[in-house]
Amino acid sequence: MSKLSRPPQGESLGLTNCPTCKFLCHLEQGNCPRCGQAVQSRDRTSVQKSWALLITAAILLFPANLYPITIMTSQGQVRQDTIFSGINHLVHLDLLPIAIILFTASILVPMLKIFGLALYLTAISYRLPISKRTLMAGFHIIEWIGRWSMLDLFVISITAALINMGQIWDAKPAPAATAFALVILLTQLAAKVLDTRLLWDRLESKDDTN
Amino acid sequence: MKTEVLDKSIVLCRACDLVVRKRALPTGVRALCPRCHTNLYDTPYCSINGMLALCITALVLYFPANFFPVLEMHFLGSIRTTTIAGGAMAVASQGYWVVGIAVLVAAVIAPGLLILSILTQVLIVKYRLKVPFFRNIYKKLLKQHSLLAQLSMLEIYMISIFVSVFQLSDYTDLYFGIGTFCFTMLFIMVIFMQREYDIEHMWSVLDE
Numbered sequence: 001m002s003k004l005s006r007p008p009q010g011e012s013l014g015l016t017n018c019p020t021c022k023f024l025c026h027l028e029q030g031n032c033p034r035c036g037q038a039v040q041s042r043d044r045t046s047v048q049k050s051w052a053l054l055i056t057a058a059i060l061l062f063p064a065n066l067y068p069i070t071i072m073t074s075q076g077q078v079r080q081d082t083i084f085s086g087i088n089h090l091v092h093l094d095l096l097p098i099a100i101i102l103f104t105a106s107i108l109v110p111m112l113k114i115f116g117l118a119l120y121l122t123a124i125s126y127r128l129p130i131s132k133r134t135l136m137a138g139f140h141i142i143e144w145i146g147r148w149s150m151l152d153l154f155v156i157s158i159t160a161a162l163i164n165m166g167q168i169w170d171a172k173p174a175p176a177a178t179a180f181a182l183v184i185l186l187t188q189l190a191a192k193v194l195d196t197r198l199l200w201d202r203l204e205s206k207d208d209t210n
Numbered sequence: 211m212k213t214e215v216l217d218k219s220i221v222l223c224r225a226c227d228l229v230v231r232k233r234a235l236p237t238g239v240r241a242l243c244p245r246c247h248t249n250l251y252d253t254p255y256c257s258i259n260g261m262l263a264l265c266i267t268a269l270v271l272y273f274p275a276n277f278f279p280v281l282e283m284h285f286l287g288s289i290r291t292t293t294i295a296g297g298a299m300a301v302a303s304q305g306y307w308v309v310g311i312a313v314l315v316a317a318v319i320a321p322g323l324l325i326l327s328i329l330t331q332v333l334i335v336k337y338r339l340k341v342p343f344f345r346n347i348y349k350k351l352l353k354q355h356s357l358l359a360q361l362s363m364l365e366i367y368m369i370s371i372f373v374s375v376f377q378l379s380d381y382t383d384l385y386f387g388i389g390t391f392c393f394t395m396l397f398i399m400v401i402f403m404q405r406e407y408d409i410e411h412m413w414s415v416l417d418e
Binding site: 008009010011013015016017020021022023024034035036037090093095097098101102132133136137140147148150151153154155156157158159160161162163164165168169172173177178181182184185188192196197199200201 | 220221222224225226227228229245246247248280281283285286288290292296297298299300301304306308309310312313316317349352353360363366367369370371373374376377378380381410413416417
């Protein structure tokens with residue numbers, strides 16, 4: 001296979017996978033014989049859709065990190081925590097492992113995800129000289145790890161339900177929670193909607209060894 | 211004629227559209243795309259009766275896991291408990307309904323629908339695959355499967371319970387409820403269920 005200048009793509013043989021059930025279809029058939037879904041070789045609008053979702057998520061990342069995500073009341077004293085100050089607080093309480101878990105899930109993963117997807121989309125749109133293998137490996141990681149950001153929201157919901165005693169002790173979510181939930185949702189969608197085959201079409205072998 | 215031969219023996223990579231010649235694989239081995247390392251296919255090890263057993267167990271565990279409290283807090287003599295849905299409702303009632311719905315969908319609704327969907331699929335494959343009406347239902351369920359699998363996040367909720375326990379244990383006494391046990395068992399059942407479940411294999415049942 002390495003002797004071919006261009007490895008065989010399904011598109012050049014007139015074949016494609018059904019987008020829903022992955023059945024091998026002929027392009028001229030129009031509809032998948034197994035599940036009836038319309039068949040097309042590439043989803044060319046997927047880059048735009050993905051960009052749109054990603055940019056929205058990137059904008060929402062600011063309120064998610066700058067506004068408080070929880071409001072804690074303890075004996076009449078109200079403190080508002082942003083994601084970062086909450087984690088900082090945990091470090092001071094000597095709960096370092098928990099702080100690391102929360103830092104990874106709610107700061108590192110969303111940011112790396114947005115940065116990684118942006119890089120990926122730029123590579124498709126502007127043919128960046130980055131190895132496709134690296135991009136693809138990164139994409140697999142992004143797809144897999146993205147859901148873990150829900151951790152923070154689950155913790156908030158458990159805490160808010162348990163700690164609910166008015167002035168003595170109280171925990172409530174704050175505005176950043178909604179923004180944060182939307183960041184997770186939108187980045188997951190942006191990764192899901194993207195047709196990764198476009199990357200391998202556009203960056204031809206001159207950029208990369210196969 | 212030539213493409214007919216091609217169809218049987220090749221497979222296209224889902225992520226990069228590379229044409230790969232199919233080979234027989236020993237059990238438990240996955241074929242990866244040589245170019246982008248995406249999972250291509252593996253040998254089906256899905257035993258339909260095993261799946262049925264896992265589904266029924268998961269369904270039985272689902273109800274206590276959701277109706278019994280997952281955490282109990284003892285604070286100044288008062289006992290507070292929360293269920294999974296209770297947490298989501300608490301957040302939603304503060305006005306954060308986006309968060310509430312996200313939690314409810316990810317931890318209660320999607321896992322429930324996923325179990326029900328797989329149970330229905332297994333029952334149809336076992337008993338009613340020849341009937342066109344059930345065949346259609348089967349196709350519809352398979353089309354929704356990847357969405358449901360993506361949305362259910364039991365494992366993350368599991369970790370969240372432990373994170374909350376560690377966070378709060380400095381201030382107060384926390385106890386696991388019977389719901390925690392059921393939830394853990396449910397989580398293990400669903401892990402096994404998703405490991406055994408192979409969407410490609412379920413689709414290929416329709417070809418026969």
